[in-house]
Amino acid sequence: MLAFVPAVLLFAAFCLSVREDRRRFRNAVLLGLTFITLSLALLAQIRHLPHVAAEIILLTVLAVPALGTVALGVFLVANGMTMVRKEGRSPANLLSLMAGVGIFCMIGLLVAVGTEGSPVLDGIVGTLVMLVAYVSFIFLCFLGYAYLYGRIRVRGDVDFVVMLGSGLIGGERVPPLLASRLEKGREIYAAQVARGGAAPLMLTSGGQGPDEKLPEARAMAGWLRERGVPEEHLRTEDRSRTTDENMRFSRDLMLAEDPAYRCVVVTNNFHAFRAAMTARRAGVNGQVLGSPTARYFWPSATIREFVAVFWEHRAVNLAISALIVAFGALATAGAL
Structure with a gap:
């Protein structure tokens, strides 16, 4: 049973970290490490288990990830083609297609190298595999915890209720993606009023882009006003250009009205966890909720969010990547 001690300790650390603040990325990493150590502990116990149970564990820990990787590649390629057809060929819309092609290129490279038998080539590919494995681990941590974070409810x-802006159609109209955020905010507003609570102030946050005719916050406030939210319950923050500015400028407005405020921030579900990390850094007193997004749009948007999170923690990630490359170079040199 000692094999399970690391998993138990990591899970305890995860629970304590979540209790301290749900919005930390270390929660995602601790959860991922918990699953890895649990898998290794289960593999260590195989020889003590009945034959059928041992086969199930082996299938789960080894075969499922391998088959899942191929299935993921197929899904991402198909989704990428859908994105191109519906949204165009911008770099952001090509992310899921490129990720799917990358998976199959990596599989093809491993098959090709397996027939060569070159120590140098083996070392290079081995290093590449370790780098891909590290990035994949961080991505799965992000994906898994982002899913869990998205299950939180307003208590x-x-x-x-702070609603983050996005681009406007024709420089003045609210697009479906932004309307989803506003509708989610309106639902929170209506639910609180319906249960007898004081009506929350609806704070729309978003500045005016170079191709927009008015600030996003004003267009959003107009959308809410047309759907029954009283003028006295609306506030606008119309200076921000980034998520960080959304959070900081909105925090300042809320503090000015109520130093003891409590809020909820609304964005789309693919953006919720990264927005929550930004909210924590900005000192916003509240959690972030996600509104629905079109299914075909979600994979590319999630990959884009992960790239941003990975880069936000670039000091650690690049240091670990450098260590992997150094280790691969030393191992290759030793094999010659």
Whole structure:
């Protein structure tokens, strides 16, 4: 049973970290490490298990990831083609297609190298595999915890519902992606009023882009006003250009109205966890909820969010990547 001690300790650390603040990326890493150590512990116990149970564990720990990788590649390629057809060929819309092609290129490279028998080539590919494995681990940590974070619910009343802006259609109209955020915010507002709570202030946050005719916050406030939200319950923050500015400028407005405020921030579900990390850094007192997004849009958007999170933690990630490359170079040199 000692094999399970690391998993238990990591899970305890995960629970304590989540209790301290749900919005930390270390929660995602601790959860991923918990699953890895649990898998290794299960593999260590195989010889003590009945034959059928041992086969099930082997299939789960080894075969499922291998088959899942191929299935993921197929899914990403298909989704990428859908994105190109519906959204165009911008670099952001090609992310899922490129990720799927990358998976199959990696599989093809491993098959090709397996027939060569060159120590140098083996070392290079081995290093590449370790780098891909590291990035994949971080991505799965991000994906798994982002899913869990997206399951949180608003408990009790809030003083503000902050809705983050995005681009406007024709420079002045609210697009479906942004309307989803506003509708989610309106639902939170209506639910709080329906249960007898004080009506929260609806704070729309978003500045004016170079191709927009008015600030996003004003267009969003107009959308809410047309759907029954009273003028006295609306506030606008119309200076921000980035998510970080959304959070900081909105925080300042909320503090000015109520130093003891409690809020909930609304964005799309693929953006919720990264927005939550930004909210924590900005000192916003509240969690982030996600609104629905079109299914075909979600994979590319999630990959884009992961790339941003990976780069936000670039000091650690690049240091670990450098260590992997150094280790691969030393191993290759030793094999010659």
